[in-house]
Every structure is written in C-alpha cells, then in structure tokens.
Amino acid sequence: MAKRGTGKVEVPGGTVSYQFDGPAKSDTMLVLAPGAGSNMHSDFMSFMADGLAEKGLRVCRFNFLYSELGRKSPDRQPLLEATYEAVVGKVTDGWSGRVAIGGKSMGGRIASHVAPKCGNADKLVFLGYPLHPPGKPENMRDAHLYDLDVPMLFVEGTRDPFCPLSTLEGVRSKINSCDLVVIDDGDHSFKVRKASGRTTEDAWVQVAEEVFGWVTA
Numbered sequence: 001m002a003k004r005g006t007g008k009v010e011v012p013g014g015t016v017s018y019q020f021d022g023p024a025k026s027d028t029m030l031v032l033a034p035g036a037g038s039n040m041h042s043d044f045m046s047f048m049a050d051g052l053a054e055k056g057l058r059v060c061r062f063n064f065l066y067s068e069l070g071r072k073s074p075d076r077q078p079l080l081e082a083t084y085e086a087v088v089g090k091v092t093d094g095w096s097g098r099v100a101i102g103g104k105s106m107g108g109r110i111a112s113h114v115a116p117k118c119g120n121a122d123k124l125v126f127l128g129y130p131l132h133p134p135g136k137p138e139n140m141r142d143a144h145l146y147d148l149d150v151p152m153l154f155v156e157g158t159r160d161p162f163c164p165l166s167t168l169e170g171v172r173s174k175i176n177s178c179d180l181v182v183i184d185d186g187d188h189s190f191k192v193r194k195a196s197g198r199t200t201e202d203a204w205v206q207v208a209e210e211v212f213g214w215v216t217a
Contacts, residue, residue, distance in 0.1 A: 004019060006018065006019045009062070009090045011086045015068070016063045016064065017062065017063050018040070018090070019049070021049040022049075023058060029059070030052065030057055030100045030211075031061075031087065032102060032103050032107065032125075033061070034107050035104040035105035035189075038067070039067040040061040040062055040063050044189055049061050052212055062083075064080055064107075080106075080110045088114070098123075101115060101124060102125030103126075105127070108125065108127055108129055109129065109130055115148055123151050123214075126153065127155050128162065129163050131163040131164075135161065146174055148175075151179070153180075153181065154179070155183065155207055155210060156181070156183065157187050157188065157189075157190050158182060158186060168180070181206075181211075183203050186203050190203045191203070
C-alpha cells in the first residue's frame with residue numbers, strides 16, 4: 001500500500017488541500033495538478049497517483065482553489081499559477097531529490113507557466129495538453145513553451161480534440177527537449193472505446209508506466 005499524507009497550503013483567497021502518495025525516500029517527486037473539470041480525487045488522478053506510487057515514485061496531487069471550494073468554473077490564470085507555485089514551494093521544502101511538475105489538461109498547462117518560477121523543477125509532464133479548444137486551432141496555447149529550458153513529455157490520445165497529433169508535431173519540432181507518448185484510441189482523458197480491443201484501465205496503466213519510465217530516467 002502506498003504511503004499517504006495530507007496537508008494544506010495557503011494561497012490568495014484561501015487554502016487548498018494536497019495529498020502525498022508513495023515513499024518519502026523516493027529519488028523523484030512528481031507534482032500533479034488536476035484538469036479544469038475535476039479535482040485531485042477524480043478517478044483519473046487517483047489512478048495515476050496510486051499507480052505511480054506503487055512503482056516507487058513520490059506523487060503530490062492537489063486542488064486549485066475553485067475546486068477546493070466546490071466551484072465549477074476555474075480560477076483566473078494568475079490565481080491558478082499562484083496556487084501551483086505555493087504548492088510546489090510547500091511540498092518541496094527540504095526535498096533533496098529530483099522534482100517533476102505537470103498535470104492533466106489545464107493542470108499541465110498551468111505547470112508549464114510556473115516552471116520558470118520553480119527553480120527546482122527538472123521536468124514537465126503533460127497528460128492531455130490542451131493545445132487549443134476543440135475546433136479552434138487559431139487559439140493556440142503554445143507560444144510560452146518555446147521559451148522553456150526543461151525537458152517535456154506529452155502524453156496524448158489519438159482522439160483528443162484539444163491536441164491533434166498533427167498540430168502537436170509542428171509544436172514539438174520547435175522545442176529542444178520534448179518526448180511524446182501516444183495512447184491509441186485515447187480521448188482527452190485517455191478513455192478508449194470497446195472496439196479498441198482494450199479497456200480504459202489498460203490505457204491508464206500504459207500512461208502510468210510511460211510517465212514513470214520517463215520521469216525516473
């Protein structure tokens with residue numbers, strides 16, 4: 001059973017919860033933020049945290065303030081970034097190992113914005129990066145990525161309307177250190193259809209295995 005611990009972090013306007021999963025003496029910690037429509041206890045976030053912790057990774061997942069307060073609409077970006085920064089500062093205080101940050105969809109995007117302010121962030125993990133809103137390729141969210149000096153991992157499903165693989169390839173070609181894991185038939189949350197020949201749990205296991213291998217390499 002993965003070792004767990006919980007805590008609170010003060011952020012502008014209130015406090016948010018975080019939870020540790022996995023061994024405290026791990027060589028690497030991965031800080032994971034949830035997507036816009038969920039929180040740190042969603043099925044996907046719980047599955048990832050449990051799976052990665054069982055492999056020996058120290059995982060910290062947390063809530064943004066709006067989800068902590070039970071709201072549906074995400075906070076404005078400055079507060080999202082301030083919350084992510086505060087959590088990273090709190091949970092890595094005294095940590096001597098490597099640190100990777102990232103998250104599901106919006107959580108990963110916000111991680112990419114705060115990475116330059118988190119001097120101890122060694123890697124970035126994007127689980128379904130929201131490159132643009134579905135059907136709106138003119139609203140790209142890529143410009144800041146080209147200025148980042150940190151290795152990145154994109155984990156993307158082949159059916160993700162937020163991040164068509166053909167569009168992502170153009171973005172990746174302009175990033176110095178960038179890897180891609182493709183989840184066949186996966187949607188934005190890596191859910192797969194029965195016709196794919198495997199279950200969504202199978203796909204999520206693949207996500208966890210690929211993330212673990214890349215983060216700890």
